[in-house]
Amino acid sequence: MAILAFFIIHWYTSLFFQSVFHHRYAAHNTFTMTKTWERLFYIGCFITQGSSYISAYTYGLMHRLHHAHTDKPEDPHSPHNEPNPFAMMWLTRNSYFNIYIGKKVVEEKYKKNLPDWKAFDKIAHSGFARLFWIGIYVFIYALLVTAWWQWILLPVTITMGSFQGVIVNWWAHKFGYENFAMANTSKNILPIDLVFWGEAYHNNHHKHPTKPNNASKWFEWDMGFQAMRLLHLCRIIKIR
Numbered sequence: 001m002a003i004l005a006f007f008i009i010h011w012y013t014s015l016f017f018q019s020v021f022h023h024r025y026a027a028h029n030t031f032t033m034t035k036t037w038e039r040l041f042y043i044g045c046f047i048t049q050g051s052s053y054i055s056a057y058t059y060g061l062m063h064r065l066h067h068a069h070t071d072k073p074e075d076p077h078s079p080h081n082e083p084n085p086f087a088m089m090w091l092t093r094n095s096y097f098n099i100y101i102g103k104k105v106v107e108e109k110y111k112k113n114l115p116d117w118k119a120f121d122k123i124a125h126s127g128f129a130r131l132f133w134i135g136i137y138v139f140i141y142a143l144l145v146t147a148w149w150q151w152i153l154l155p156v157t158i159t160m161g162s163f164q165g166v167i168v169n170w171w172a173h174k175f176g177y178e179n180f181a182m183a184n185t186s187k188n189i190l191p192i193d194l195v196f197w198g199e200a201y202h203n204n205h206h207k208h209p210t211k212p213n214n215a216s217k218w219f220e221w222d223m224g225f226q227a228m229r230l231l232h233l234c235r236i237i238k239i240r
């Protein structure tokens with residue numbers, strides 16, 4: 001089933017950029033890299049996230065607000081403010097857009113060390129670019145689908161970045177296990193995470209937000225951190 005292979009490749013590549021570039025680099029500054037590499041990561045985001053492209057600057061800002069106000073009314077995405085995951089996805093989209101267009105003013109203290117490439121964001125974020133990618137996806141589906149029900153995956157493909165974000169942010173503040181007693185509801189959602197690039201260890205992450213490795217117990221394994229180690233060895237990034 002070729003469409004499933006496409007879906008899986010899209011899932012892993014898109015989430016790699018969200019976990020490593022948006023979350024660990026933009027929001028938490030767990031590693032550094034040159035401006036050239038930073039720009040190549042931007043282009044990687046555009047290719048892998050396509051119609052659900054997220055601005056690294058806006059993501060970083062919104063995510064810092066999540067850590068500062070976890071589970072409180074100011075949290076941009078909390079299942080405790082909005083228990084329905086689809087409604088939460090819509091609210092997150094609105095928080096994100098309000099920050100992106102400057103309608104929501106964020107305090108200066110959250111803006112330190114955020115990557116910012118406005119000219120690129122302007123193109124990648126445009127309605128035209130999103131429609132272009134949707135056209136590409138429809139074309140790929142038309143080529144690869146072998147049964148009508150496989151089209152069900154298309155809406156997920158189109159909204160991939162937001163879909164992945166909401167899964168982690170909803171699930172990881174609802175169900176799972178805790179290694180650390182916290183004043184918030186963060187949970188680790190899978191003991192062995194082979195699907196979320198290590199983002200499943202959300203309780204560990206809330207305990208140590210700037211630690212590059214999200215794994216904490218002996219059985220936990222952070223695929224995103226292993227990828228970072230490889231990039232570090234290749235001198236593409238420098239882990240702090």
Ligand SMILES: [Zn+2]
Binds near residue numbers: 202
């Ligand atoms: Zn969280």
Ligand SMILES: [Zn+2]
Binds near residue numbers: 023027028067205209
């Ligand atoms: Zn974080």
